[in-house]
Amino acid sequence: MGKTQTLSVEKIFCGILFLLVLLNGLGSLAVFSDNASFAFLQNALQIPLYVILVFLIVFKLSQQKITNKNIGIYFSAFLIGCILLLGYIQSDKASFFRAFLLILAAKDIDIKKILRVCRRAYVISIVVGVTLFFLGISVGNQRRNFIGWGFVHPNVTGQILLMIVLLWIGEHNELPLKKLSLISIVFGGGIYCLTGSRTAATSLICVSILLPIISFFMKKGKSKILCVTHPAFLLLTYIFAVTLTTSKFVQFLDNIFVNRIFLNYYALNKFGIKPFGQNVNLETTETVYNAIHNVWWSGTTVDSTYMTAILTLGIIPSIIWSAAYVYSMRTIYKSKNYVLFGIAIILCFEAFSETGMIDIYYSFTLFCITAKVGKCNMGTWRKSSKTLP
Numbered sequence: 001m002g003k004t005q006t007l008s009v010e011k012i013f014c015g016i017l018f019l020l021v022l023l024n025g026l027g028s029l030a031v032f033s034d035n036a037s038f039a040f041l042q043n044a045l046q047i048p049l050y051v052i053l054v055f056l057i058v059f060k061l062s063q064q065k066i067t068n069k070n071i072g073i074y075f076s077a078f079l080i081g082c083i084l085l086l087g088y089i090q091s092d093k094a095s096f097f098r099a100f101l102l103i104l105a106a107k108d109i110d111i112k113k114i115l116r117v118c119r120r121a122y123v124i125s126i127v128v129g130v131t132l133f134f135l136g137i138s139v140g141n142q143r144r145n146f147i148g149w150g151f152v153h154p155n156v157t158g159q160i161l162l163m164i165v166l167l168w169i170g171e172h173n174e175l176p177l178k179k180l181s182l183i184s185i186v187f188g189g190g191i192y193c194l195t196g197s198r199t200a201a202t203s204l205i206c207v208s209i210l211l212p213i214i215s216f217f218m219k220k221g222k223s224k225i226l227c228v229t230h231p232a233f234l235l236l237t238y239i240f241a242v243t244l245t246t247s248k249f250v251q252f253l254d255n256i257f258v259n260r261i262f263l264n265y266y267a268l269n270k271f272g273i274k275p276f277g278q279n280v281n282l283e284t285t286e287t288v289y290n291a292i293h294n295v296w297w298s299g300t301t302v303d304s305t306y307m308t309a310i311l312t313l314g315i316i317p318s319i320i321w322s323a324a325y326v327y328s329m330r331t332i333y334k335s336k337n338y339v340l341f342g343i344a345i346i347l348c349f350e351a352f353s354e355t356g357m358i359d360i361y362y363s364f365t366l367f368c369i370t371a372k373v374g375k376c377n378m379g380t381w382r383k384s385s386k387t388l389p
Contacts, residue, residue, distance in 0.1 A: 016049045087316070111170075111367060158195035207342060234318065237310075267302045282311065329365070
């Protein structure tokens with residue numbers, strides 16, 4: 001593939017990714033969240049974008065030399081694609097299959113460019129949301145006296161702001177660790193003050209704690225075990241749900257996570273697990289009795305990405321999703337990029353306690369499976385000689 005062709009393919013991919021992330025962000029605005037017209041427009045715009053994406057993938061594959069190794073890789077990718085497509089047909093949810101196509105199309109593109117595209121799309125979503133909020137067009141719900149700033153819920157606003165900060169940190173991973181840690185703490189506090197999202201704020205504060213630890217152990221080659229963080233959280237989510245009624249420890253954790261484990265337990269017993277998913281709405285309006293805490297609820301939902309994936313997208317696609325995350329973390333680890341490695345762990349934590357992390361736009365470290373990942377400065381607290389790009 002010539003240099004001009006490479007640049008053209010890269011620009012087309014970045015343009016498609018920008019539009020997809022922007023549509024995703026705008027879909028979280030209160031004015032659009034339950035709007036049938038916007039949903040129709042969103043789907044109508046996405047279909048041609050994914051058609052172009054498929055052509056990009058085919059074009060990239062046509063430029064590759066055919067070897068025995070490549071044939072094995074292509075066959076494996078084809079098999080995974082078929083499984084995820086079957087899951088999409090069964091559940092009517094395209095998150096995993098969409099991620100599969102984007103990961104293939106992202107091959108050999110610098111991860112920093114991908115992060116920059118996602119960040120800019122989310123920033124525009126925030127700008128649009130805040131503007132519509134002040135115009136009184138998109139108000140959204142309130143929680144604990146915090147407002148959504150145009151989005152459906154303050155936690156959604158907090159999550160998008162969290163993504164913007166994490167994307168920026170991942171993009172500028174050559175900066176000294178002290179500066180990255182300070183930025184994490186400041187923005188973590190700022191997000192809490194604006195949205196009241198404790199999960200988003202905690203995640204960013206954890207970044208400042210985790211990055212020095214990851215940097216230290218990555219230098220010694222002793223952090224590879226953390227590559228299994230994602231499947232560990234996936235397994236724990238299921239174990240906690242099935243042992244909630246019998247384990248005092250899990251009930252204690254349920255209090256810490258504000259009844260999130262009970263919500264998982266209730267949804268798991270209500271809907272069950274299917275191999276390739278099911279088309280169900282995890283939000284219910286029925287009256288539910290929580291015997292563990294002796295309280296009645298007028299409705300339930302699921303506040304865990306892992307449980308949402310297991311119940312709606314199916315156990316087999318969820319295992320593939322988790323295995324892909326392990327592979328992406330191994331790729332990051334081999335590149336000695338402790339910043340992206342730390343962010344990948346934080347995203348796993350965020351998925352444990354919040355829904356909405358299924359889409360690759362949020363679990364963006366999955367792009368590292370095929371994208372180019374560079375090594376970042378391992379000098380921890382020393383002043384970097386590099387400047388912002």
